[in-house]
Amino acid sequence: MLPGDGVGPELMHSVKEVFKAASVPVIFDEHHLSEVQNMASEEKLDEVIDSMKESKVAIIGKIHTPMEYKGELASYDMRLRRKLDLFANVVHVKSLSGYKTRHNNLDLVIIREQTEGEYSALEHESIKGVIECLKIITRAKSQRIAKFAFDYATKKGRAKVTAVHKANIMVPPTPCPVRGPGAARAGHSGPDALPLPAQLVQNPYQFDVLVMPNLYGNIVDNLAAGLVGGAGVVPGESYSAEYAVFEMGARHPFAQAVGRNIANPTAMLLTASNMLRHLNLEFHSNLIAEAVKKVIKGGKVRTRDLGGYSTTSDFVKSVIDHLHPHYGA
Template sequence: MAVVLRGSLVTLFKGLVGSRCPQLASRPLSVSAGLCSPETPPARADATFKVTMVPGDGVGPELMTAVKEVFKAGDVPVEFEEFHMSEVQNMASEEKLEQVLTSMKSNRVAIKGKIHTPMEFKGELASYEMRLRRKLDLFANVVHVNSLPGYSTRHNNLDLVIIREQTEGEYSSLEHESVTGVIECLKIITRKKSRRIAKFAFDYATKKGRNKVTAVHKANIMKLGDGLFLQSCAEVAQLYPKIKYENIIIDNCCMQLVQNPYQFDVLVMPNLYGNIIDNLAAGLVGGAGVVPGESYSAEYAVFETGARHPFAQAVGRNIANPTAMLLSAANMLRHLNLEYHSQMVSDAVKRVIKQGKVRTRDLGGYCTTTDFVHAVVENLRHRPIY
């Protein structure tokens, strides 16, 4: 098979499919910086892309099984290096963390489930999830909230993007008990990282053909911290005169998203606000089971669900909705310049939902995870012809 693809993460052209070479040789992907969307080598029949897989907790392993089944059925040239890491199942350690980091740094692309963080304090403030982000400098989390064809909600035809800075802010793991009964939790906002995430948002809007970026903040109360974030966004906005720039206070943003989400295009915000807003926005289009997400550094890309939940109550019941993870997997394939396979998987998932015959419980149906995956496999049309 020879697939010729051009472009970057955000500008890709359809490839051509020809004959298949008899044997595949595995090699990692080389990624360079630039909107964290590097120039990737074209997919070839003699190249199987290596990807790190971390199933995580809850239904994560079941969702990863769905991804592997769909990839196998679609002859997707991806090989997974799988690592099981869990804080709640005593499967996390410094050694395991280093193994995962080594694999991610080598492959530069990963797909992962939610690594659940226990609420109890056990001597370490930073969770393994947060430590992964920091060590890889995964500063930008992108959640594309898009209505699914055939699934009606209160607000249909939604199309907005949430971009979250996720290496500082309230999630800086800086807490201490100053005196008995008094806890101080520090929120860290820096000009460097605020400008970096603002530039990422404006570059994203430019390359995706979007018209407006809205900065979300609480600068009326946190005048210095959020004030610095807001000032940084405004400074960066001046470099992009063709993109409209607005700002909105976080509490008003929540209300406006519920009342009139169509006014938003790209939203950029600090860590905690993004964690809240991406979950709220997911609820507008069907819930956490249908919204994909991805995180970027200058060198690495990690694909996961947009609203991160382990859904522990659904473990082993075969009822989890694999839509979000499958769409994230499709986005990962696009990042690898496997545009053909990406479109094939994405179209199959959306076709199943649009047909309305096979839906999981969260979308009002009665079907199992297995039923949904089988339906997606049946809808994998335009498969590569060897």
């Protein structure tokens, strides 16, 4: 467990409280890695990597990257993902029953390649006042993320994979849609990245699985989260060939909420539920996910981001009450 920055530690406390109430048979090896809290070093990063080599699975909060330049372009969050080769980020954007938005019954998946692209930390000042930032796109990693997307679509029974690109302008570095092995049942298309946000806002139902490079995915993750309630309700996960890291779908530290007991724990609890499913703890995964969804559907306990006045603690207590009606009585 990496609590991260901002409200991350508070959300992880919520996870631990719910796990305790649900008698989840998981013991966390907790580490703290934070640049903004001066708890980041190569030694700490190595400790996290060693822990991951043993467990293969992690749940993490947002590890915030400071805005000021300190001589190292690659943040610890970026270095962690690179060392674990977490190439595929998956965000399942799904409407929550009982919470109405402009588009209801929405169900789409965003798959983002997150080891190259604009976030390669290859930047320099060529001449004074001129900054160059290299966008790295390789055939091998483009094919790998495309295969991952098609395999995911096939495994989950999805009908279509949409490859998002900017090939009309960035022709040489644009990865082309690739049909991966075993993807015979999944169709594919490829819209320009520029009109995609407008298409998502106007008619998101036309999309099923979307696969895209790093920067586009970062933008689209956040936009799509807004369609179903915001960053506080969308879970996410990142995969390599060996590791699985579970995190919120839209990564925000929400620093202005620290210590105020107002953060929405929905996304982190659903993320934790997905982690349990990955660990083959289906009963506990379903127990927690259903409890969270019942609280949302009931509509009586809602945090401020969903238009209510409930605190984080109120929400967690309600989830626990839905796990076991007499827990804590």
